[in-house]
Amino acid sequence: MSETAGAAGVGPMSHAIFRVARLHKSLAGRLLRETGLHPGQELTLMTLWVDGPQRQVDLAAAIDSDAPTMARSLARLERDGLVRRTRSDSDRRVVLVEATEASLACRPKVEAAWQELERLTVGSLSPQQQAGIAQDLRLLESNLEPLDP
Amino acid sequence: MSETAGAAGVGPMSHAIFRVARLHKSLAGRLLRETGLHPGQELTLMTLWVDGPQRQVDLAAAIDSDAPTMARSLARLERDGLVRRTRSDSDRRVVLVEATEASLACRPKVEAAWQELERLTVGSLSPQQQAGIAQDLRLLESNLEPLDP
């Protein structure tokens, strides 16, 4: 059954991160599917729900996305009536984004999906294990973050 | 400074996994860029280099991809002369994929990039820390894997 075949022997950590991320994202996508949202959109909406209206550039920074991705994602959310965009009067470059009232309808479902995702990901682990994993993830993040352009 | 703003408070583990994965993938993409490959393609090639010619469906399974993604990725690799595809005679449904001789030219660069990725990701950590992280990733994976469709 050797699961050690193929490219897995090279860079075991990177490969493990890759696989965990893929499984996690896949699961998130499936849970989110019931809300009608696509993976990534829910982060944008939750940020808007929690932090209120804000500029695109701040929104992109808040969820670690970039400007082009955010612009297109917001265009789709706006098309679907979940988001409203208006040009700022004080600075005609910026576009202010806010969640619509219609978007609030799916907020409970989105938050339930996130809770379910969290539960399925680490719910079966002991608090000690969870704490260890949280710390390790912080460690990895602090290692990788300075390399981000 | 509160970095605890926004959607980060909901599902902290999921969010952390998300961020680590994003940073890691971004770094991998940048390192791989010098080889001329796109993120994902290097896994395919390394599997072919290590395990030799094989069917598309096995290749997809080996790197946890799916058939459509693999088909299109291989079409691009074939277009770029890194991969050769031939229909099997014993079973006319299957396409056998093999790495071309030309692809071997970038193998050293790809493997160097993976080593560099691994080094940047966990190189600065103690063996104990690395072991702990490896174990935690296995834990997460064994938690998530049964949920995969």
Add this chain to the structure above:
DNA sequence: GACTATTCCTTGCTCGAACAACTAATTTCT
């Protein structure tokens, strides 16, 4: 032998991600 799965692959669609190039508005510097 024919009818029905099943397997392998492809194509169409929508989406996120990253890079480059571009417009427009604002700030900074001289």
Add this chain to the structure above:
DNA sequence: AGAAATTAGTTGTTCGAGCAAGGAATAGTC
């Protein structure tokens, strides 16, 4: 005040990812 640099968004292109639908070859069944 005018030129240069910076900032905010958009658009184009390429790619990976996932879902759905379909075609072609094979295996299984009656």
